[in-house]
Amino acid sequence: MLTFMNNETENNADQQQTRVISLFSLVGMSMTFMMGFISLFNSNHELTITLFFASMIYCFAYISLKKYHTLKLSSYITIYSLYLLMFYLVFTGGVEQTGPLWIFIVAPVSVYILGLTSGLINLAFFLTVIAIIIFLPTDSIPHVTYSMEFKLRLILSFLTTTFLSALYEYLRMISFKSALELSKKYQQLALSDPLTKLANRRNALTILQQEKSRTSRNDDPLSILLCDLDHFKMVNDKYGHNCGDMVLTELAQVFTKSVRQQDCVARWGGEEFLFILPQTSAEQAFVIAEKIRINVQRHSVYCHEQDISLTMSIGISQLTDNQTIDEMINNADRYLYQAKKNGRNQVYPQ
Known part of the structure; x- marks a missing residue:
């Protein structure tokens, strides 16, 4: 962009x-x-x-x-x-x-x-x-x-x-x-999140619309991952917001290294992140989501002489015929909620 x-x-x-x-x-x-x-x-x-x-x-x-x-x-x-x-x-x-x-x-x-x-x-x-x-x-x-x-x-x-x-x-x-x-x-500044340097919500929606149009022309699959850091509020409460910002910044780098060049990672809001995966089916997206989840689980952030580790819950949604962007995101959000309900630190649907 x-x-x-x-x-x-x-x-x-x-x-x-x-x-x-x-x-x-x-x-x-x-x-x-x-x-x-x-x-x-x-x-x-x-x-x-x-x-x-x-x-x-x-x-x-x-x-x-x-x-x-x-x-x-x-x-x-x-x-x-x-x-x-x-x-x-x-x-x-x-x-x-x-x-x-x-x-x-x-x-x-x-x-x-x-x-x-x-x-x-x-x-x-x-x-x-x-x-x-x-x-x-x-x-x-x-x-x-x-x-x-x-x-x-x-x-x-x-x-x-x-x-x-x-x-x-x-x-x-x-x-x-x-x-x-x-x-x-x-x-x-208009297209990226100032803290993580990832794409912001507005930019992500623009890219999603472009990918949807390209998918309609080429008949390629398109999937998204909606992710949320588990118990992130406890990090801010226990270690302070500076450590919380450090965690978000480092994990943003983990996200970027975990995806392909054609993929887009965006900060959706707070501790939520959206991954846009062009030419990717739901089954292929699950493999990528598992890779991201494991990389996050293995990564620790050192702040105030403490190693901070987090897990992540992920919802997957693949674009279907005649489906709008909002409907696709709502499906991913619903699956994310189900992943949290099932015990967190997992990908849904499996």
Whole structure:
């Protein structure tokens, strides 16, 4: 259950990134399309074709993400098409040599889409290409020229933007990890018993409902054990509640070691415990119950220089057709009462 909820948290992060990439692709498509029309009216045909082509690429990334959910592919298309567009604007100067002003959007987009480390590596590559373009001699390849002061300030400004974007992304990552850890902590508190660290009653009912649904689909047996520590009140009265808590904590570990990996152990309330045994018939559950009962009987808890030993009574119930969870638990409770009535330290029905 915890793994499922943790995956849900991570999936929410992917959904958030999907929304951001989708929004950026949509904005990029709209902006380049609008600027392409402006260039068309200004008779700048080369820039018009470039901007319309960029708009088509962003449109493809948007449709691919929305229809086929290709997050990684759409991310790469978005970021690297942006790089190519920036290279072109810096090389040609854009409209009245304002093209280089657009490169400042690259830094925050890169570190967010590609992550901090990969984003910085790609930004280093991006800045290297930009520097080559602006310092490239015009006699080798004709391109727009910029003053030396503009070139240096452009690079320094971009480095400053990159540093601030990286710092923001780093702080965002720390904040996200802290929120994720806090979410996991609260999820664990909501689903587990604070003393024994076993599943709590609410979690056990959720798991039972899931197992019941799976049983209905696969036609597998499902059994539960409802257990109660015999004369546990005497432990609290004689040795104190601290010793009682120690007994519950140690026996919880005994329970966990006595069952299979697919089984679930929950603290049902007080000194009562519920064992959920998927793919287990009543006959198989009896074998497991006997193993648990014997392990509890053999285990002693050392507290206040005293060895405390307890026994356990167990009721078994197997899910039958058209039976509800409540009816199944009530049957186990009735059998538990019968086990106690028969003298305790036993499993019923035998």
